[in-house]
Amino acid sequence: MEWFHRWWRQPDHFDWITGYLRARGMLGVARWNLAFSTAALALVPAVLTLSSRSPHGGIAEAVTWVSVFGGLIIGALWAIRWPTCGQSVGHILAANLFIGLACYVQDDPMIGLMGCTVFATTGGYIALFHTPGYMLYNFGVALYVGALQATRLAVETDDSALAVGLLLLVLVLNIAVPFAVQAVVHALGADLLRAARDPLTGLLNRRAVYQQIEHLMTAHRDQHVHLAVAVVDLDEFKQLNDSHGHAVGDQALVAVARALRTAAGDTAVVGRLGGEEFLLAELLEADRIDEWAQRMCAAVAVVPFRVTASVGVAAVCLPLLFDGEGQAVIHTLIGAADQAMYAAKRAGGNQFRRDDRSACR
Incomplete structure (x- = not known):
């Protein structure tokens, strides 16, 4: 049995x-x-x-x-x-x-x-x-x-x-x-x-996270929702490594990964791009995207290490017009979210910015 x-x-x-x-x-x-x-x-x-x-x-x-x-x-x-x-x-x-x-x-x-x-x-x-x-x-x-x-x-x-x-x-x-x-x-x-897993954090690696985002788009291609992508970069992570050593830095990355996974929920795609940079994707209604991004900032801020997060978000409406445009859309979204993340970092970190140019077509 x-x-x-x-x-x-x-x-x-x-x-x-x-x-x-x-x-x-x-x-x-x-x-x-x-x-x-x-x-x-x-x-x-x-x-x-x-x-x-x-x-x-x-x-x-x-x-x-x-x-x-x-x-x-x-x-x-x-x-x-x-x-x-x-x-x-x-x-x-x-x-x-x-x-x-x-x-x-x-x-x-x-x-x-x-x-x-x-x-x-x-x-x-x-x-x-x-x-x-x-x-x-x-x-x-x-x-x-x-x-x-x-x-x-x-x-x-x-x-x-x-x-x-x-x-x-x-x-x-x-x-x-x-x-x-x-x-x-x-x-x-x-x-x-x-x-497909990052050996340190257990999150999806770069290749797998790109694939899973495309799966998310394919599985819900007929639904009228937003695909939101967030790039998360840790603030002051280099100082943490320099002050306390790489072992503590690794512990911080594991803690951040766990916090993001919990905050994002079971249906989200969560991966580590490398270093202190993470990538998340989720299907959301338009009015929930900002709250979702803010939740990622708050989740990182409460981990027991001296790190915060700069978060950049971009979104696009589904369904897509053509089956073959998924990869191009993913790369465009991640690029836009990455630029928004740098804008959040230049503004002082521990906050999010949203790229409005990638809104619904």
């Missing part, structure tokens, strides 16, 4: 897997592969309608064609663009429904039973991108339709061994494929987590 609870509580992987693929230039390849595979699988029941063993006429044939066209539509959606997390869940649940319907209405129970092996592909996708709850649902549908067709096969052929053997094949595939994919994702995620 303890193992089951740990497995059940695994988080959704969609955003970080998407970022991993995008960072390596593989997102387009993955998108077209999914589009082609989905469309090809949708055409299978269409081809089977030419067989004498496939349903002809009536509701069964109509349901078969609904499944075919439904699968082709999902394939087309993949071809158009990479989905958001919610859209991805919708795609996979719709695909699961169409597969189940196509298998359920087959006149020949052996065809319907063998068709249930296709659930292994949806299960593998869910294991790669989404949560165990969807995996369990996918397996449940495969088990229900497969058991129903296996029962029909045993009755019609009077060969229970054949029915049981084919059902076992279906179940093994629907268990082995998703769990194998999930094991790889777990191992890959652990390695990436270590590679």
